[in-house]
Amino acid sequence: MSLKVYYDLLSQPSRAVVLFLLANDIPFEAREMNLLHGEQFSEEFTKLNPIKKVPVIKDGDFTLTESVGILRYLCRERNVPDHWYPADSKKQARVDEYLEWQHTNTRSSCALYFLNKFMLPAIKGTQPNPETVARRERKMVETLNEVEEMWLKNKSYLAGDKISIADLLGACEIEQTRMAGYNPCEGRPKLSAWLERVRRDTLPHYDAVHAIVRKVTEKYGGVAPASISKL
Known part of the structure:
Protein backbone atom coordinates (compact mmCIF):
# COMPACT_ATOMS: atom_id res chain seq x y z
CA MET A 1 0.00 0.00 0.00
CA SER A 2 1.71 3.18 -1.19
CA LEU A 3 -0.77 5.85 -0.02
CA LYS A 4 -0.12 7.12 3.51
CA VAL A 5 -2.52 9.63 5.05
CA TYR A 6 -1.63 11.78 8.05
CA TYR A 7 -4.71 13.14 9.78
CA ASP A 8 -6.57 13.94 12.97
CA LEU A 9 -10.36 13.56 12.85
CA LEU A 10 -10.68 16.60 15.11
CA SER A 11 -9.59 18.53 12.00
CA GLN A 12 -12.38 19.39 9.58
CA PRO A 13 -10.24 19.05 6.39
CA SER A 14 -8.85 15.75 7.68
CA ARG A 15 -12.37 14.39 8.04
CA ALA A 16 -13.22 15.40 4.47
CA VAL A 17 -10.17 13.61 3.03
CA VAL A 18 -10.64 10.46 5.10
CA LEU A 19 -14.37 10.42 4.30
CA PHE A 20 -13.60 10.64 0.59
CA LEU A 21 -11.12 7.77 0.79
CA LEU A 22 -13.49 5.54 2.75
CA ALA A 23 -16.52 6.35 0.58
CA ASN A 24 -14.56 5.38 -2.53
CA ASP A 25 -12.91 2.26 -1.09
CA ILE A 26 -9.44 3.68 -1.70
CA PRO A 27 -6.88 1.72 0.35
CA PHE A 28 -4.57 3.81 2.50
CA GLU A 29 -2.23 3.48 5.42
CA ALA A 30 -3.61 5.55 8.29
CA ARG A 31 -1.10 7.71 10.14
CA GLU A 32 -3.33 9.23 12.80
CA MET A 33 -1.93 12.33 14.48
CA ASN A 34 -2.88 13.86 17.82
CA LEU A 35 -2.93 17.61 17.33
CA LEU A 36 -3.83 18.28 20.96
CA HIS A 37 -0.62 16.53 21.99
CA GLY A 38 1.40 18.57 19.52
CA GLU A 39 2.45 15.68 17.29
CA GLN A 40 2.30 18.00 14.27
CA PHE A 41 5.36 19.81 15.66
CA SER A 42 7.58 16.72 15.65
CA GLU A 43 10.74 16.79 13.55
CA GLU A 44 9.51 13.86 11.45
CA PHE A 45 6.20 15.49 10.57
CA THR A 46 7.74 18.91 9.97
CA LYS A 47 9.84 17.34 7.21
CA LEU A 48 6.60 16.26 5.52
CA ASN A 49 4.79 19.56 6.04
CA PRO A 50 6.75 22.58 7.26
CA ILE A 51 3.43 24.35 7.87
CA LYS A 52 2.74 21.68 10.54
CA LYS A 53 -0.89 21.05 9.59
CA VAL A 54 -2.98 18.05 8.60
CA PRO A 55 -4.04 16.42 6.39
CA VAL A 56 -0.98 15.33 4.44
CA ILE A 57 -0.71 12.44 1.99
CA LYS A 58 2.36 10.59 0.81
CA ASP A 59 1.65 8.70 -2.40
CA GLY A 60 4.80 6.71 -3.04
CA ASP A 61 7.52 9.36 -3.12
CA PHE A 62 5.04 12.21 -3.73
CA THR A 63 3.98 14.30 -0.73
CA LEU A 64 1.02 16.68 -0.87
CA THR A 65 -0.53 19.05 1.66
CA GLU A 66 -3.78 21.09 1.66
CA SER A 67 -7.11 19.27 1.62
CA VAL A 68 -8.49 20.85 -1.57
CA GLY A 69 -5.35 19.98 -3.52
CA ILE A 70 -5.33 16.48 -2.02
CA LEU A 71 -8.93 15.80 -3.02
CA ARG A 72 -8.44 17.10 -6.56
CA TYR A 73 -5.30 14.97 -6.89
CA LEU A 74 -7.03 11.83 -5.64
CA CYS A 75 -9.91 12.39 -8.07
CA ARG A 76 -7.41 12.49 -10.93
CA GLU A 77 -5.19 9.66 -9.75
CA ARG A 78 -7.71 7.14 -8.46
CA ASN A 79 -10.59 5.49 -10.26
CA VAL A 80 -13.51 7.31 -8.65
CA PRO A 81 -16.94 8.24 -10.05
CA ASP A 82 -16.88 11.39 -12.16
CA HIS A 83 -19.38 13.26 -10.00
CA TRP A 84 -16.78 13.87 -7.28
CA TYR A 85 -14.80 16.24 -9.55
CA PRO A 86 -16.30 16.16 -13.04
CA ALA A 87 -14.17 16.01 -16.18
CA ASP A 88 -16.67 18.30 -17.91
Whole structure:
Protein backbone atom coordinates (compact mmCIF):
# COMPACT_ATOMS: atom_id res chain seq x y z
CA MET A 1 0.00 0.00 0.00
CA SER A 2 1.71 3.18 -1.19
CA LEU A 3 -0.77 5.85 -0.02
CA LYS A 4 -0.12 7.12 3.51
CA VAL A 5 -2.52 9.63 5.05
CA TYR A 6 -1.63 11.78 8.05
CA TYR A 7 -4.71 13.14 9.78
CA ASP A 8 -6.57 13.94 12.97
CA LEU A 9 -10.36 13.56 12.85
CA LEU A 10 -10.68 16.60 15.11
CA SER A 11 -9.59 18.53 12.00
CA GLN A 12 -12.38 19.39 9.58
CA PRO A 13 -10.24 19.05 6.39
CA SER A 14 -8.85 15.75 7.68
CA ARG A 15 -12.37 14.39 8.04
CA ALA A 16 -13.22 15.40 4.47
CA VAL A 17 -10.17 13.61 3.03
CA VAL A 18 -10.64 10.46 5.10
CA LEU A 19 -14.37 10.42 4.30
CA PHE A 20 -13.60 10.64 0.59
CA LEU A 21 -11.12 7.77 0.79
CA LEU A 22 -13.49 5.54 2.75
CA ALA A 23 -16.52 6.35 0.58
CA ASN A 24 -14.56 5.38 -2.53
CA ASP A 25 -12.91 2.26 -1.09
CA ILE A 26 -9.44 3.68 -1.70
CA PRO A 27 -6.88 1.72 0.35
CA PHE A 28 -4.57 3.81 2.50
CA GLU A 29 -2.23 3.48 5.42
CA ALA A 30 -3.61 5.55 8.29
CA ARG A 31 -1.10 7.71 10.14
CA GLU A 32 -3.33 9.23 12.80
CA MET A 33 -1.93 12.33 14.48
CA ASN A 34 -2.88 13.86 17.82
CA LEU A 35 -2.93 17.61 17.33
CA LEU A 36 -3.83 18.28 20.96
CA HIS A 37 -0.62 16.53 21.99
CA GLY A 38 1.40 18.57 19.52
CA GLU A 39 2.45 15.68 17.29
CA GLN A 40 2.30 18.00 14.27
CA PHE A 41 5.36 19.81 15.66
CA SER A 42 7.58 16.72 15.65
CA GLU A 43 10.74 16.79 13.55
CA GLU A 44 9.51 13.86 11.45
CA PHE A 45 6.20 15.49 10.57
CA THR A 46 7.74 18.91 9.97
CA LYS A 47 9.84 17.34 7.21
CA LEU A 48 6.60 16.26 5.52
CA ASN A 49 4.79 19.56 6.04
CA PRO A 50 6.75 22.58 7.26
CA ILE A 51 3.43 24.35 7.87
CA LYS A 52 2.74 21.68 10.54
CA LYS A 53 -0.89 21.05 9.59
CA VAL A 54 -2.98 18.05 8.60
CA PRO A 55 -4.04 16.42 6.39
CA VAL A 56 -0.98 15.33 4.44
CA ILE A 57 -0.71 12.44 1.99
CA LYS A 58 2.36 10.59 0.81
CA ASP A 59 1.65 8.70 -2.40
CA GLY A 60 4.80 6.71 -3.04
CA ASP A 61 7.52 9.36 -3.12
CA PHE A 62 5.04 12.21 -3.73
CA THR A 63 3.98 14.30 -0.73
CA LEU A 64 1.02 16.68 -0.87
CA THR A 65 -0.53 19.05 1.66
CA GLU A 66 -3.78 21.09 1.66
CA SER A 67 -7.11 19.27 1.62
CA VAL A 68 -8.49 20.85 -1.57
CA GLY A 69 -5.35 19.98 -3.52
CA ILE A 70 -5.33 16.48 -2.02
CA LEU A 71 -8.93 15.80 -3.02
CA ARG A 72 -8.44 17.10 -6.56
CA TYR A 73 -5.30 14.97 -6.89
CA LEU A 74 -7.03 11.83 -5.64
CA CYS A 75 -9.91 12.39 -8.07
CA ARG A 76 -7.41 12.49 -10.93
CA GLU A 77 -5.19 9.66 -9.75
CA ARG A 78 -7.71 7.14 -8.46
CA ASN A 79 -10.59 5.49 -10.26
CA VAL A 80 -13.51 7.31 -8.65
CA PRO A 81 -16.94 8.24 -10.05
CA ASP A 82 -16.88 11.39 -12.16
CA HIS A 83 -19.38 13.26 -10.00
CA TRP A 84 -16.78 13.87 -7.28
CA TYR A 85 -14.80 16.24 -9.55
CA PRO A 86 -16.30 16.16 -13.04
CA ALA A 87 -14.17 16.01 -16.18
CA ASP A 88 -16.67 18.30 -17.91
CA SER A 89 -15.16 21.79 -17.76
CA LYS A 90 -18.33 23.63 -16.76
CA LYS A 91 -19.35 21.09 -14.11
CA GLN A 92 -15.83 21.09 -12.72
CA ALA A 93 -15.91 24.89 -12.62
CA ARG A 94 -19.03 24.75 -10.43
CA VAL A 95 -17.16 22.60 -7.91
CA ASP A 96 -14.18 24.96 -8.04
CA GLU A 97 -16.50 27.95 -7.64
CA TYR A 98 -17.61 26.72 -4.24
CA LEU A 99 -14.11 25.62 -3.20
CA GLU A 100 -12.73 29.09 -3.93
CA TRP A 101 -15.55 30.69 -1.94
CA GLN A 102 -15.22 28.32 1.00
CA HIS A 103 -11.75 29.45 2.12
CA THR A 104 -12.89 32.89 3.24
CA ASN A 105 -16.46 31.97 4.07
CA THR A 106 -17.58 28.52 5.26
CA ARG A 107 -14.17 27.46 6.52
CA SER A 108 -13.10 30.79 7.91
CA SER A 109 -16.34 31.73 9.68
CA CYS A 110 -17.19 28.29 11.10
CA ALA A 111 -13.63 27.58 12.23
CA LEU A 112 -13.16 30.97 13.90
CA TYR A 113 -16.45 30.61 15.76
CA PHE A 114 -15.46 27.14 16.97
CA LEU A 115 -11.98 28.28 17.99
CA ASN A 116 -13.14 31.33 19.94
CA LYS A 117 -16.20 29.76 21.54
CA PHE A 118 -14.70 26.36 22.44
CA MET A 119 -11.17 25.38 21.47
CA LEU A 120 -9.09 28.38 22.52
CA PRO A 121 -10.80 28.69 25.94
CA ALA A 122 -10.12 24.98 26.50
CA ILE A 123 -6.47 25.38 25.50
CA LYS A 124 -5.94 28.47 27.64
CA GLY A 125 -8.16 27.46 30.54
CA THR A 126 -10.11 30.71 30.26
CA GLN A 127 -13.68 31.80 29.56
CA PRO A 128 -14.67 32.73 26.00
CA ASN A 129 -14.68 36.45 25.26
CA PRO A 130 -18.39 37.29 24.78
CA GLU A 131 -17.79 40.15 22.33
CA THR A 132 -15.46 38.08 20.18
CA VAL A 133 -17.81 35.10 20.17
CA ALA A 134 -20.77 37.31 19.26
CA ARG A 135 -18.83 38.87 16.39
CA ARG A 136 -17.71 35.49 15.08
CA GLU A 137 -21.23 34.11 15.39
CA ARG A 138 -22.71 36.98 13.38
CA LYS A 139 -20.28 36.32 10.54
CA MET A 140 -20.92 32.58 10.70
CA VAL A 141 -24.70 33.09 10.61
CA GLU A 142 -24.31 35.27 7.51
CA THR A 143 -22.25 32.55 5.84
CA LEU A 144 -24.63 29.73 6.74
CA ASN A 145 -27.54 31.79 5.48
CA GLU A 146 -25.69 32.24 2.19
CA VAL A 147 -25.22 28.46 1.96
CA GLU A 148 -28.96 28.08 2.56
CA GLU A 149 -30.15 30.85 0.26
CA MET A 150 -27.51 30.93 -2.47
CA TRP A 151 -25.47 27.73 -2.75
CA LEU A 152 -28.42 25.41 -2.19
CA LYS A 153 -30.94 27.44 -4.16
CA ASN A 154 -32.66 25.06 -6.59
CA LYS A 155 -29.88 22.49 -6.07
CA SER A 156 -29.55 19.27 -4.11
CA TYR A 157 -25.80 19.73 -3.59
CA LEU A 158 -23.44 22.68 -3.42
CA ALA A 159 -22.24 22.36 -7.02
CA GLY A 160 -25.17 20.73 -8.76
CA ASP A 161 -27.43 17.69 -8.67
CA LYS A 162 -24.76 15.18 -7.56
CA ILE A 163 -22.44 14.98 -4.58
CA SER A 164 -18.91 16.30 -5.09
CA ILE A 165 -15.79 17.00 -3.07
CA ALA A 166 -17.29 20.45 -2.42
CA ASP A 167 -20.02 18.83 -0.32
CA LEU A 168 -17.57 16.85 1.80
CA LEU A 169 -15.47 19.91 2.58
CA GLY A 170 -18.52 22.08 3.26
CA ALA A 171 -20.29 19.52 5.43
CA CYS A 172 -17.23 18.81 7.57
CA GLU A 173 -16.74 22.52 8.27
CA ILE A 174 -20.38 23.08 9.19
CA GLU A 175 -20.59 20.00 11.42
CA GLN A 176 -17.70 21.41 13.49
CA THR A 177 -19.92 24.15 14.89
CA ARG A 178 -21.96 21.60 16.85
CA MET A 179 -19.05 21.10 19.26
CA ALA A 180 -19.36 24.77 20.20
CA GLY A 181 -23.06 24.32 20.96
CA TYR A 182 -24.45 25.69 17.69
CA ASN A 183 -27.08 23.90 15.61
CA PRO A 184 -26.44 24.91 11.98
CA CYS A 185 -29.65 23.23 10.79
CA GLU A 186 -32.06 25.24 12.92
CA GLY A 187 -34.12 27.52 10.70
CA ARG A 188 -32.33 26.29 7.58
CA PRO A 189 -34.38 23.51 5.98
CA LYS A 190 -32.34 23.36 2.76
CA LEU A 191 -29.05 23.13 4.62
CA SER A 192 -30.49 20.51 6.97
CA ALA A 193 -31.77 18.37 4.07
CA TRP A 194 -28.46 18.75 2.23
CA LEU A 195 -26.41 17.63 5.24
CA GLU A 196 -28.62 14.58 5.58
CA ARG A 197 -28.20 13.78 1.87
CA VAL A 198 -24.41 14.00 2.17
CA ARG A 199 -24.57 11.78 5.24
CA ARG A 200 -26.79 9.19 3.55
CA ASP A 201 -24.65 9.17 0.42
CA THR A 202 -21.54 8.32 2.44
CA LEU A 203 -22.84 6.07 5.22
CA PRO A 204 -21.52 4.39 7.31
CA HIS A 205 -18.35 6.41 6.89
CA TYR A 206 -19.92 9.82 7.53
CA ASP A 207 -20.97 8.78 11.01
CA ALA A 208 -17.61 7.14 11.66
CA VAL A 209 -15.49 10.20 10.87
CA HIS A 210 -17.87 12.46 12.80
CA ALA A 211 -17.93 10.30 15.91
CA ILE A 212 -15.53 12.73 17.62
CA VAL A 213 -17.92 15.61 16.85
CA ARG A 214 -20.85 13.76 18.41
CA LYS A 215 -18.80 12.71 21.43
CA VAL A 216 -17.58 16.23 22.23
CA THR A 217 -21.01 17.76 21.53
CA GLU A 218 -22.81 15.33 23.84
CA LYS A 219 -20.17 15.48 26.57
CA TYR A 220 -19.76 19.25 26.84
CA GLY A 221 -22.89 20.75 25.31
CA GLY A 222 -20.91 23.56 23.74
CA VAL A 223 -19.22 24.62 27.00
CA ALA A 224 -15.42 24.47 26.78
CA PRO A 225 -13.77 22.18 29.35
CA ALA A 226 -11.40 23.66 31.88
CA SER A 227 -8.48 21.86 30.25
CA ILE A 228 -7.79 20.66 26.73
CA SER A 229 -6.51 17.39 28.20
CA LYS A 230 -10.12 16.51 29.12
CA LEU A 231 -11.27 16.37 25.50
